[in-house]
Amino acid sequence: MAKTVLITDDTAFMRMTLRSVIQKNGFQVVGEAADGVEAVKKYVELKPDLVTMDITMPKMDGITAIREIMKIDSDAKIIVCSAMGQKPMVIDALNAGAKDFLVKPFDAQRVIEALNKAIN
Amino acid sequence: MKMDTSEFKDVFEAEARDYLQALNQDLLQLENNPDDSSVLNEMFRAAHSLKGMSSTMGYQELADFTHQMESVLDLLRVGELTATEEINNILFKTIDILELLLNKTLLNQELPDISHMVNQLNVIIKNKGKYIDQTDIEISAPSSQSGQSNLATISLDEYDLETIAQARIESFDALEIYIRLRPKTLLKSVRVYTVFQALEQVGTIIKCKPSAEELENERFDRDFALILLTQEDKSIIEKLINNISEIESVIVSEINPEHKKETEGRIVKPLETRENLPKSTTAASSAVKQRTTPLQSKGVFADKFTRVETERLDNLINLVGELVISKTQVMEINTNGSTEHVKNALVQLDRITTELQYAAMKLRMVPIKQVFGRFPRLVRDLAQAHNKDINLEIIGEETELDRSLVNKIGDPLVHLIRNSIDHGIETKEQRKSLGKPPQATIRISAYHEGSHVLIKVADDGQGLDVESIKRTAIERGLLPSNYNAIFTVNEAINMIFEPGFSTNDYVTDISGRGVGMDIVKNIVESLSGHIEIESKTGQGLCVTIKLPLTLAIIKALLVKCQNQTYAIPIQAVKESLLVNSNQIKTVSQQQVIVLRNEVLPLIDLAEFLGFAPSSHGDVLSVIVIESQGVKIGFIIDDLIGQQEIVIKSLTDVLGDVYGISGATVLGDGQVALILDHSILTKGRSESIG
Numbered sequence: 001m002a003k004t005v006l007i008t009d010d011t012a013f014m015r016m017t018l019r020s021v022i023q024k025n026g027f028q029v030v031g032e033a034a035d036g037v038e039a040v041k042k043y044v045e046l047k048p049d050l051v052t053m054d055i056t057m058p059k060m061d062g063i064t065a066i067r068e069i070m071k072i073d074s075d076a077k078i079i080v081c082s083a084m085g086q087k088p089m090v091i092d093a094l095n096a097g098a099k100d101f102l103v104k105p106f107d108a109q110r111v112i113e114a115l116n117k118a119i120n
Numbered sequence: 121m122k123m124d125t126s127e128f129k130d131v132f133e134a135e136a137r138d139y140l141q142a143l144n145q146d147l148l149q150l151e152n153n154p155d156d157s158s159v160l161n162e163m164f165r166a167a168h169s170l171k172g173m174s175s176t177m178g179y180q181e182l183a184d185f186t187h188q189m190e191s192v193l194d195l196l197r198v199g200e201l202t203a204t205e206e207i208n209n210i211l212f213k214t215i216d217i218l219e220l221l222l223n224k225t226l227l228n229q230e231l232p233d234i235s236h237m238v239n240q241l242n243v244i245i246k247n248k249g250k251y252i253d254q255t256d257i258e259i260s261a262p263s264s265q266s267g268q269s270n271l272a273t274i275s276l277d278e279y280d281l282e283t284i285a286q287a288r289i290e291s292f293d294a295l296e297i298y299i300r301l302r303p304k305t306l307l308k309s310v311r312v313y314t315v316f317q318a319l320e321q322v323g324t325i326i327k328c329k330p331s332a333e334e335l336e337n338e339r340f341d342r343d344f345a346l347i348l349l350t351q352e353d354k355s356i357i358e359k360l361i362n363n364i365s366e367i368e369s370v371i372v373s374e375i376n377p378e379h380k381k382e383t384e385g386r387i388v389k390p391l392e393t394r395e396n397l398p399k400s401t402t403a404a405s406s407a408v409k410q411r412t413t414p415l416q417s418k419g420v421f422a423d424k425f426t427r428v429e430t431e432r433l434d435n436l437i438n439l440v441g442e443l444v445i446s447k448t449q450v451m452e453i454n455t456n457g458s459t460e461h462v463k464n465a466l467v468q469l470d471r472i473t474t475e476l477q478y479a480a481m482k483l484r485m486v487p488i489k490q491v492f493g494r495f496p497r498l499v500r501d502l503a504q505a506h507n508k509d510i511n512l513e514i515i516g517e518e519t520e521l522d523r524s525l526v527n528k529i530g531d532p533l534v535h536l537i538r539n540s541i542d543h544g545i546e547t548k549e550q551r552k553s554l555g556k557p558p559q560a561t562i563r564i565s566a567y568h569e570g571s572h573v574l575i576k577v578a579d580d581g582q583g584l585d586v587e588s589i590k591r592t593a594i595e596r597g598l599l600p601s602n603y604n605a606i607f608t609v610n611e612a613i614n615m616i617f618e619p620g621f622s623t624n625d626y627v628t629d630i631s632g633r634g635v636g637m638d639i640v641k642n643i644v645e646s647l648s649g650h651i652e653i654e655s656k657t658g659q660g661l662c663v664t665i666k667l668p669l670t671l672a673i674i675k676a677l678l679v680k681c682q683n684q685t686y687a688i689p690i691q692a693v694k695e696s697l698l699v700n701s702n703q704i705k706t707v708s709q710q711q712v713i714v715l716r717n718e719v720l721p722l723i724d725l726a727e728f729l730g731f732a733p734s735s736h737g738d739v740l741s742v743i744v745i746e747s748q749g750v751k752i753g754f755i756i757d758d759l760i761g762q763q764e765i766v767i768k769s770l771t772d773v774l775g776d777v778y779g780i781s782g783a784t785v786l787g788d789g790q791v792a793l794i795l796d797h798s799i800l801t802k803g804r805s806e807s808i809g
Contacts, residue, residue: 010165010169011135011169011172011173012131012135013128013131013132013135013136013173013176014169014172014173014176016128016131017128017176020127020128056164056165056168056169057165058165082307083168083171083172083175084171084175084187084306084307085187085190085191087307087309087310090307090310091310091313094310094313094314094317100314100364100365101307101310101314103306103307104171104172104175104176105172105175105176105177105178105183106176110365110366113365113366114365117363117364117365120363
């Protein structure tokens with residue numbers, strides 16, 4: 001069965017691009033969240049195998065969301081998505097429990113690699 | 121493999137424009153509350169998202185420039201920079217340039233030279249704050265090729281050997297690990313950090329090359345090496361590292377203890393890496409704390425909205441239009457003698473179709489906010505440029521109207537606002553001496569009235585300057601030079617709508633092109649709307665634009681000509697007449713009639729449309745059409761009546777057909793062409809004189 005993914009990003013555009021890449025490569029996108037609060041809520045609801053997590057988001061940022069999700073499920077596989085110039089935040093996210101990080105602009109191969117590696 | 125993003129271009133554009141709009145609005149807000157950190161956070165986030173989206177689309181220039189803006193916003197956010205007027209002006213300029221870049225990029229046009237602006241931002245970033253991102257600097261200046269792959273064996277000093285020896289006693293192996301990252305790995309230092317993080321789970325890193333500091337500052341190319349003390353087998357370590365992204369290759373080898381001198385001594389803790397990396401993360405976490413103050417959401421992209429391609433929407437509306445027509449046909453067939461059942465079903469069908477039609481029309485409606493949204497910025501810029509103090513009130517920005525109208529009404533409104541600020545509103549000094557509050561007010565409001573939307577632009581300035589208008593009219597030859605009669609406010613109002621009248625002697629960098637009120641009027645009328653001006657000398661001016669709610673369905677008068685049915689938008693039709701052929705006179709080869717003491721030119725519609733002139737009887741059917749102040753009587757074969765019609769545009773195959781603005785399908789399935797009333801009267805005024 002295809003592994004399930006929850007996409008978190010505050011821009012619809014980024015969610016769409018990620019969704020298209022992820023789905024074309026045999027994963028199943030089961031949900032999208034536009035902020036950290038929603039991500040935590042949907043994680044509980046959907047129990048996805050993988051989560052992609054943007055950092056800068058309204059309501060609750062990605063790092064806090066990672067911490068919250070890790071509290072609920074210490075086995076959660078979260079990949080943090082960052083932009084250039086967010087190095088300290090990426091490190092924080094990794095310390096909070098993220099398994100890997102992606103840097104925008106996303107490269108499709110990298111996205112898939114990260115997902116595959118996180119699942120192992 | 122680059123991501124194929126072309127299919128997302130439209131979504132990108134829509135969302136990018138939203139962000140630009142939001143940036144503009146937030147910046148205006150910031151101007152009023154320079155210390156409002158939530159606005160700054162909001163702006164930072166908007167710039168940040170825009171940057172990410174742009175780089176994903178491969179719009180590097182856009183992404184780079186947004187990044188610079190983001191850096192400035194970050195300085196503001198952390199309080200290292202204050203939002204002075206100068207900074208605000210630069211930020212406004214930056215948003216403008218972003219918009220320009222966006223437009224050019226989307227059209228695949230050559231990008232303008234923005235180096236001046238880039239420098240300006242760089243100066244701000246360099247002088248006033250320390251937020252300079254190492255990683256990003258490396259992007260602009262390709263990383264130095266130092267530390268290239270010739271990786272020497274890590275040399276071990278006595279301390280290291282001691283440590284290894286001690287570890288061996290506790291059955292830890294010392295592994296030497298060489299790792300090569302993939303080319304173009306982003307955030308290399310963080311990638312190295314993930315490797316360290318993974319390895320620290322299974323052992324202790326005692327040394328690395330390049331040094332931890334060099335690794336952290338990315339002063340290396342793709343290769344690095346480290347020594348790990350671990351109890352795990354080397355194949356497990358290999359696997360562990362291979363499961364980290366962006367690792368091109370890894371070589372793990374055991375350090376042969378035989379070669380190393382075994383010395384006794386205390387175990388040192390030479391974890392250079394441990395000492396350094398966590399230090400940076402503590403600094404990082406404090407930075408993160410600043411960055412994670414609760415951000416307010418405006419809910420612009422909340423889940424309750426879905427973006428749909430306009431084309432799909434138009435398609436749906438077209439289909440609904442067809443359905444309505446087809447329903448009408450069915451109803452017509454069935455009026456005579458059918459069972460109660462069929463009748464009931466038809467009533468039901470009728471109701472649902474009507475509701476569906478209404479719902480579909482609603483889809484085309486958008487809040488006028490989209491247009492009003494850019495006015496605060498406009499007013500601010502103009503007020504600043506003219507050294508006037510203006511308070512802008514916007515009322516009813518939620519008022520909805522047809523999307524196609526929203527797109528077209530912007531320019532006329534901008535012109536009205538410009539006029540207000542340029543001509544209507546007095547300077548602060550003038551206002552004071554007149555006993556008016558120094559701050560002037562412009563009120564822009566929109567509301568529904570029946571099946572129309574009313575948009576008002578009102579100011580509390582001086583009203584129309586009748587004398588100046590009169591002078592200008594004489595100058596432009598619109599009034600005789602010896603005009604001496606009393607010139608009323610109403611005459612002044614009519615005058616400013618005259619083509620060729622434009623009081624603007626000004627050319628500012630903002631207004632630039634000077635469209636006159638006549639153009640404004642033309643645009644409004646082309647949207648089947650109506651414009652009205654009310655002027656109170658010394659108290660202000662109010663311009664009201666009345667527009668239909670939608671352009672997709674209009675009321676039209678159906679007429680017959682050469683056995684064809686034509687539709688004419690009802691608001692263009694002034695009246696219909698029956699004219700006796702003996703009333704027709706010919707003045708300079710033009711047929712005319714005198715109607716209520718006015719000379720009305722007559723044109724045979726058939727002839728106008730390029731058919732042979734038809735022979736009419738003694739009594740002619742005439743409809744009087746008025747557009748842009750010109751009245752013409754058209755002779756038609758027959759008058760059918762009024763009807764609501766669904767407008768369909770002619771396909772690209774036909775292109776623009778002169779005099780025809782579209783087509784509609786009638787209840788009986790016949791196609792009727794819709795006549796473009798503005799063209800019907802165009803070009804005729806001159807020949808008629």
